[in-house]
Amino acid sequence: MSPPPSILLVYSLFVLQCLQTTQGQLHLHHGSHWNNHLRSRTDDSGMKRHEPELKVFFHYKDLKTGNKMEIYFPTRDPSTSPHLLSKHESDSIPFSSSQLPHILRLLSFPEGSKQANAMTDTLHHCELPPIKGEAKFCATSLESMFDSLHKIFGLSSKFRVLTTTYLSNSISPLQNYTISEPPVEISAPKIVGCHTLPYPYAVFYCHGQESDNKVYKVVVEGEDGGRVEAAAMCHMDTSQWDPSHNAFRALGSVPGASPVCHFFPSDNLVWLPVT
Numbered sequence: 001m002s003p004p005p006s007i008l009l010v011y012s013l014f015v016l017q018c019l020q021t022t023q024g025q026l027h028l029h030h031g032s033h034w035n036n037h038l039r040s041r042t043d044d045s046g047m048k049r050h051e052p053e054l055k056v057f058f059h060y061k062d063l064k065t066g067n068k069m070e071i072y073f074p075t076r077d078p079s080t081s082p083h084l085l086s087k088h089e090s091d092s093i094p095f096s097s098s099q100l101p102h103i104l105r106l107l108s109f110p111e112g113s114k115q116a117n118a119m120t121d122t123l124h125h126c127e128l129p130p131i132k133g134e135a136k137f138c139a140t141s142l143e144s145m146f147d148s149l150h151k152i153f154g155l156s157s158k159f160r161v162l163t164t165t166y167l168s169n170s171i172s173p174l175q176n177y178t179i180s181e182p183p184v185e186i187s188a189p190k191i192v193g194c195h196t197l198p199y200p201y202a203v204f205y206c207h208g209q210e211s212d213n214k215v216y217k218v219v220v221e222g223e224d225g226g227r228v229e230a231a232a233m234c235h236m237d238t239s240q241w242d243p244s245h246n247a248f249r250a251l252g253s254v255p256g257a258s259p260v261c262h263f264f265p266s267d268n269l270v271w272l273p274v275t
Helices: 007-022 087-091 097-107 112-126 142-153 246-251
Strands: 068-072 134-139 159-162 173-179 185-188 190-197 203-209 211-223 227-235 262-264 269-273
Touching: 068 190, 087 134, 087 142, 112 134, 112 190, 112 203, 134 142, 134 190, 134 246, 142 190, 142 203, 203 269
Parallel strands: none
Antiparallel strands: 068 173, 134 203, 159 269, 173 211, 185 211, 190 203, 190 269, 211 227, 227 262
16 A cells, blocks of 8 residues: 555655754664753763753753743744644554554665664654653644643643744754753643654653643854744653663753753753643
């Protein structure tokens, strides 16, 4: 059976995305023990903390007006980024590690290719069990995302989304930024963060923890004059996190020692219930 035209389109975009990534490798998320952002590549010395993708983490004490920090805000071309399928389309395609050979044949990716390895990693992360106190799911359509959010927030609940917004037409992805306005905390009884994972079509890894998390809107201004209104989250209790979590490498910390804060890339979503 031939894949529908929409699948052929996402196939082409996914191939292009893989070809455009640095050193031919996709940046992959780290899974349920890696609550946010990207898995870094390891060089010959084993050092990871100097990867630009790790420049999203910061200490809670640094969240104050006038503070300067180096931040990585990746820029992505929407025309080459995977898009969400409809629920009907996503339900017609298997999404499990056990079905991976069939998925690869359906989407015409050879086993062992960079695309196949990225898909294997994404499926693995989506199938990992949640850590203690965590609710997690992977969404392959907007409808499935909303269904899962209702299970977390309540069947009759309403919710809104918070994202990182570029206030300038262009910015340098990695540069020093200064917090130019007082950070605004957004109070919410529950918070769910959704992060994109590499796949031929859009897949969001979403999770929320029953712990003291804080969400902020933070306006920062770069050395090049570019301004960003960034969504940021501070995890006040990291005692259940994996000690190998990249945040601890980036900040020189250990689980439970101090809060871990991070900025969200512009293609990530933070869902909050409307109270």
